[in-house]
Amino acid sequence: MKRQGYDGVVLAVPVSVPYIRYSNETAHWWIARALRGMLEQADIAPRDLDGFSVSSFSLFPDTPVGLTQHLGLCPRWLDTVPTGGASGVIALRRAARAVQAGDVDVVACVAGDANRIDSFRTLLTGFSRFSMDATFPYGFGGPNASFALLMDAYMAEYGATREDFGKIAVAQRANALLYPDALMKTPLTLSQYMDARMIADPISLFDCVMPCAGAEAFLVMREEEAKQRALPFARISGTIERHNAFADDPIQLRGGWVMDIDELYSMAGHGPEAIDLLQTYDDYPVISMMQFEDLGFCAKGEGAGFVRDHDLTISGDFPHNTSGGQLSVGQAGAAGGYLGLVEAIRQVTRQAGGTQVADARRAMVSGFGMINYDRGVCSAAAIIEGSGR
Structure with missing residues (x-):
């Protein structure tokens, strides 16, 4: 239909x-x-x-x-x-x-x-009954250990390395230095990323968002x-939403975007090649890498190679999370699910200031949420474009 x-x-x-x-x-x-x-x-x-x-x-x-x-x-x-x-x-x-x-x-x-x-610990205590039942008996709670399982499985399956995930975090920090409201204002190098203390192997300090x-x-x-009202505005080219996708997968190495991405591009009238910038949900770099694949920018399992072959900074050939994303701006609870979309609206309406991508007219935004032990159960994406197109 x-x-x-x-x-x-x-x-x-x-x-x-x-x-x-x-x-x-x-x-x-x-x-x-x-x-x-x-x-x-x-x-x-x-x-x-x-x-x-x-x-x-x-x-x-x-x-x-x-x-x-x-x-x-x-x-x-x-x-x-x-x-x-x-x-x-x-x-x-x-x-x-x-x-x-x-x-x-x-x-x-x-x-x-x-x-x-x-308050973050208090939030996690009552976040999800399923998550509590699956993790608390083993002595841990919260997303770090859950995403460590996912990241470890992704690395084992597709050959991605910590350096590959580090490149995403380092690029986002470079973007954040140009975003006035980012909490992380110190440059980050790949060596610093690799040498950071381990939180839940293979997740280290700079893989984790800061609650704020x-x-x-x-x-x-x-x-x-x-x-x-003489307001700059963005048009909506298409959107998709999916919940509890691929429930039979032993662990989540793909998200619900896969089920509907062709529909999204059909609504928009173009494919991924027409996207000028991408804003992914980035509570951990592995989730952004998964979205590069599931949104059609590369094939499944090729996310690490895609990251190696592209410059993800504002002035690069694949601008990604131009404000710095949650990894460098911070994660303000549910507002983390809005951060990329609000930045995308600024981008395509030419209001992004220091993070403005040259000639940015069409943006994709993807969301991912509600981690239950070994997977996030909500996914969504939208394509928006400036009214000058």
């Missing part, structure tokens, strides 16, 4: 609230800052915002419904997207269809999380609305 496109719906006003390592503020505060920044830029009064989509891990015991009262909103359309690293693209999909159907005019999509001392506090946001609206 041919999927319906997203004609007439656009993305605008990308906003990032600068991250900090720890914060005593609540998730509500971070989300409110992002929302206020967007509405001020778009010159929209809170009472005129009729759609609201929220992603957050630390909002409990409140919900997005409670946020409407906290923030003085009265939306006709409300959504919550609890899919971690896939949240940005999935929120985009839901909001775009609601606007296209005429159920809502302007949707604010916002992700934000707090990070107090010890922050927020990301964007608006979804009709194209005529963006033009009336």
